[in-house]
Amino acid sequence: MKDEKAVLKLERISKKFGPVQALKDVSFSLKKQEILGLVGDNAAGKSTLLKIVAGVYSPDKGEIYINGEKVNIESPLDAQRNSIEIIYQDFMLTPNLNAPANIFLGREITSNWGLFKRVQRNRMREEVQKTIQGLGLKIDLHKLVGELSGGQRQIVAIARALYFQCRIMLMDEPTAALSVAAIKDFHPRVKKARDNGVSIIYVSHRLPEVIDICDRIVILRRGQVVRIVQASEITIEDLVEIMVGAL
Amino acid sequence: MNQNIDTKKTRLSNLSISGNRVSRYISKFFLKSSYGKPVMFLIIFTIICTIITPKFLSFANMKAVLISASPLMIIAVGEALVILTGMIDLGVESIAASTGVLIAFLNIIMGVFTGVCIIVALLYGLLIGLLVGILVTKTRIPSFVTTLGIYWGLRGVGMLLGGGLPISPSSVVPARPIGFSWIAGYFGKVPIMPLIAISIVLVFHFYVCQSQRGVHIYATGGDEIAAKNRGVKTDRVKIFVFVMSGMLAATAGIMMTAWLNSGYAWSAQGYSMQAIAAVVLGGIPFTGGYGTIIGVGIGAIIIAMISDIITLVGISPLYNYIVTAVIMVIAGSQIKKSGEVVK
Ligand SMILES: Nc1ncnc2c1ncn2[C@@H]1O[C@H](COP(=O)(O)OP(=O)(O)OP(=O)(O)O)[C@@H](O)[C@H]1O
Ligand SMILES: [Mg+2]
Numbered sequence: 001m002k003d004e005k006a007v008l009k010l011e012r013i014s015k016k017f018g019p020v021q022a023l024k025d026v027s028f029s030l031k032k033q034e035i036l037g038l039v040g041d042n043a044a045g046k047s048t049l050l051k052i053v054a055g056v057y058s059p060d061k062g063e064i065y066i067n068g069e070k071v072n073i074e075s076p077l078d079a080q081r082n083s084i085e086i087i088y089q090d091f092m093l094t095p096n097l098n099a100p101a102n103i104f105l106g107r108e109i110t111s112n113w114g115l116f117k118r119v120q121r122n123r124m125r126e127e128v129q130k131t132i133q134g135l136g137l138k139i140d141l142h143k144l145v146g147e148l149s150g151g152q153r154q155i156v157a158i159a160r161a162l163y164f165q166c167r168i169m170l171m172d173e174p175t176a177a178l179s180v181a182a183i184k185d186f187h188p189r190v191k192k193a194r195d196n197g198v199s200i201i202y203v204s205h206r207l208p209e210v211i212d213i214c215d216r217i218v219i220l221r222r223g224q225v226v227r228i229v230q231a232s233e234i235t236i237e238d239l240v241e242i243m244v245g246a247l
Numbered sequence: 248m249n250q251n252i253d254t255k256k257t258r259l260s261n262l263s264i265s266g267n268r269v270s271r272y273i274s275k276f277f278l279k280s281s282y283g284k285p286v287m288f289l290i291i292f293t294i295i296c297t298i299i300t301p302k303f304l305s306f307a308n309m310k311a312v313l314i315s316a317s318p319l320m321i322i323a324v325g326e327a328l329v330i331l332t333g334m335i336d337l338g339v340e341s342i343a344a345s346t347g348v349l350i351a352f353l354n355i356i357m358g359v360f361t362g363v364c365i366i367v368a369l370l371y372g373l374l375i376g377l378l379v380g381i382l383v384t385k386t387r388i389p390s391f392v393t394t395l396g397i398y399w400g401l402r403g404v405g406m407l408l409g410g411g412l413p414i415s416p417s418s419v420v421p422a423r424p425i426g427f428s429w430i431a432g433y434f435g436k437v438p439i440m441p442l443i444a445i446s447i448v449l450v451f452h453f454y455v456c457q458s459q460r461g462v463h464i465y466a467t468g469g470d471e472i473a474a475k476n477r478g479v480k481t482d483r484v485k486i487f488v489f490v491m492s493g494m495l496a497a498t499a500g501i502m503m504t505a506w507l508n509s510g511y512a513w514s515a516q517g518y519s520m521q522a523i524a525a526v527v528l529g530g531i532p533f534t535g536g537y538g539t540i541i542g543v544g545i546g547a548i549i550i551a552m553i554s555d556i557i558t559l560v561g562i563s564p565l566y567n568y569i570v571t572a573v574i575m576v577i578a579g580s581q582i583k584k585s586g587e588v589v590k
Contacts (some may be wrong), residue, residue: 055474077478091477094469096536097462105466107476108459117459 005031006065007199008053010170013062015028015048024223026062030168035190035200037210037231039244040220046203049220050170054086055079060201066168080107082168085161089172089203091153094148099132102145103160108229131159136185143154164188169193169200175209178198187213208234221245282542285529288578296556303556310438314400316551317444317505317510318343318499320544322518323525325492326453327543330335330526331455331465331537332488334383334390338397339496340518344373344511345405346500351414351510361426375401376493381484390489400521405512415509429507440502447495448544455540464488468535526572527551528578549574 006029023045030036038046051057052124053064055073061120066070066082067128073079079086093102101108104124110117124140133140137155154177161169175183189211194200204210210217215229219242227242275283296303322339329336350368353359360369375397382393408414417420430439454573455461466485475481499518504510528546531538553570557563 054476070283076476077479081479088476090472092470094466094473094536096465096469101466105462105474110459116454118457119459121464146278 007067008030009065009068010053011063011065011129013049013052013064015045015052015057015059017048021223023052023059026220026223026225028218028225028228030199030201031188031215032104033194033198034195035194035202037214037217038203038220039205039207039210039217039239039243041222043222044220045088045223047172050071050086050172050201050203051088053168054084054170058137067089068215071239077106080164083166084168085166085172086170087157087161087163087172087174087221089176091157093145093153093156096144099139099148099156099159102126102156103163107164127163128159130131131163132156135159135162135182135189137182149180153181154178155182157184159232162193166198169198170203171200172203173205174202175204175206183209205234207239211236211239219243265341270410279447281514281530281539282545285542285545285549288528288574289549291572292549296552299556300559302559308555308559310441312548312551312555313326313441314438314506315445315555316548317440318445318515319521319525320503320520320547321447321495321499321502321552322515323522323529323547324447324540325488325495325539325544326519327526327529327538328451328455328464328488329390329492330468330523330531330533331464331535331538332358332485333471333533334485334488335523336379336390336394336489338379338394338401338490338521339492339522340495340515341398341401341405342372342493343503343515343518344501344513345401345408345498346371346513347504347507348353348409348510348512349500350427351425351504352408355416355418355423355510358423365427365501367546368501369494372495372500373490374493375497376490377486377495380489383482383489384482385484402512405519407589409510411451413507413509413511425505425508427501428505428508430502431508440506441504443498445544447498448540451491452540452544460484460487465536476534482487508536521550522547527575546578555566 009029011027013023014021014028025101026045026049039048040046042177048057052059053073055076055078056076064073071082073082073084094121097105100121101124108117109127110121111121112118128141131156132141134156137152139152141149141157145156148156154174158174162172175186178186190200190202198226202210202214211231211234217229217234217239218225219227219229219239221243226245264574271366288445293304295483302308318404326336326339346368351369352578353367354361379390379393382388383390398442416424432439434442454466463479463481463484467480467481471481500515503514507514525546526543528549529538529543531543550571553574554564554567557567557570
């Protein structure tokens with residue numbers, strides 16, 4: 001029963017926060033080179049699911065398979081080791097560091113003198129410069145992230161996910177703070193990443209965007225998967241009705 | 248003729264440009280750079296003290312200030328590391344005092360070889376720091392509570408070891424001199440205590456600015472959850488800063504025993520608060536994440552200057568507290584950042 005093409009497979013994932021059942025028996029798989037939309041009302045459990053795959057929360061129940069092999073993702077580091085990158089809905093940037101330091105946080109480029117690991121700030125800045133330029137937005141890389149605008153912060157969070165090579169990319173509302181122009185630059189990058197072999201889960205409330213960019217769409221309602229559809233075969237109206245439970 | 252005037256003009260305008268650049272550089276240093284403000288405080292305070300009494304700026308007095316500031320500078324560096332991560336260490340003064348008693352006990356009463364004593368004393372500080380770090384990260388007792396326990400507990404340990412009395416060379420018969428009293432002495436014409444203290448400040452400043460661990464210390468203070476979710480081992484960072492704080496406090500304890508020529512359980516009283524004051528003066532907010540170690544070193548020197556000027560002028564040492572308080576308020580109002588919440 002091994003699904004050859006599934007890069008990531010979730011089986012009966014459940015998670016409770018106290019009395020709140022955030023996820024219940026969630027199962028679906030993410031295929032290779034696929035952009036999989038994940039939609040649902042507020043509090044449907046989308047972020048919780050992504051954070052479980054990213055190692056922030058551990059599920060109460062359920063299994064995660066990567067390329068057919070069962071994996072234990074117990075920390076963000078485990079996720080990184082399994083080649084999973086995430087753009088968090090709330091960015092997870094530290095306001096007192098600049099963009100390069102944030103992007104490389106935990107994975108700094110260092111020159112090692114024995115135990116002393118010296119961070120190479122200039123090299124990190126040059127690397128980030130290239131990635132950010134590709135996103136078509138100007139960001140002062142010397143400024144602390146706390147001094148950037150909301151959209152600029154989102155760009156930093158996006159650049160962080162795009163910079164590192166990965167197999168699976170989780171995007172939690174990556175365009176929520178972006179302008180129309182910035183989204184126009186961003187979407188081709190997402191598609192390019194897919195064409196380069198990355199599998200992507202894409203969470204968004206902007207349904208036209210989801211239908212446009214995704215291959216398939218998973219619809220979550222109160223912590224449960226209610227439907228998985230082909231993006232090309234669904235209208236926005238139907239999507240909304242399934243999300244709120246009218247269909 | 249005309250050419251001459253022209254070159255003169257250009258030269259003048261060049262001059263004014265470079266003049267502008269210098270003043271811009273100076274204003275940038277004091278207002279924007281992370282230790283500009285502590286330096287500014289230092290200069291202003293020095294000027295005021297010199298106006299009060301010109302003796303203040305004398306070479307001998309400056310040397311005295313630096314010597315008396317040395318243990319505090321070292322303790323404050325450890326405190327700064329802890330506060331940078333957003334925690335606090337109230338126990339440093341008790342670690343310093345109990346280390347002082349411990350090393351006097353070993354060196355004078357037990358007659359242990361000096362090198363071994365110093366290593367044991369540093370290990371003692373390391374272990375206390377490790378204990379605090381593990382309590383804070385694994386059992387999740389807040390640092391304020393944990394280190395308050397250390398503050399009281401180690402005063403007790405120092406009392407037990409010394410029997411409540413100072414341990415000095417004459418505690419044994421025949422009297423046995425302290426083997427590391429050279430620390431309180433001179434290297435050529437240079438006093439050794441400030442030499443050690445300033446070296447420690449510079450080394451830690453460099454380390455925190457340049458190392459990966461340093462970035463992680465700032466990240467932990469900036470947003471611990473974000474840092475953790477990016478794979479920073481924040482627990483390790485926290486244990487590290489407490490271990491450093493413990494070892495630095497122990498170093499200060501060794502130094503004070505050399506200086507006082509005795510180990511006493513009630514030495515270093517008030518140093519925890521003074522170290523915190525130095526950190527705040529140095530530009531590190533209580534929430535952590537901003538500021539520099541050099542700034543804190545300067546903060547410690549300013550604190551030492553306060554008690555120095557009060558002694559110089561000959562007014563009651565009680566004013567020490569009031570002057571410190573006023574300076575703290577001024578310093579505190581400088582580090583609060585616009586638009587951010589204050590807690
Ligand atoms: N750390 C937490 N502690 C307690 N409850 C939580 C926590 N995180 C999420 N929840 C709860 O789990 C449920 C799902 O939240 P989640 O953030 O996954 O929703 P979402 O689908 O991402 O919503 P949105 O579209 O608003 O981002 C909500 O009821 C929320 O209150
Ligand atoms: Mg969400």
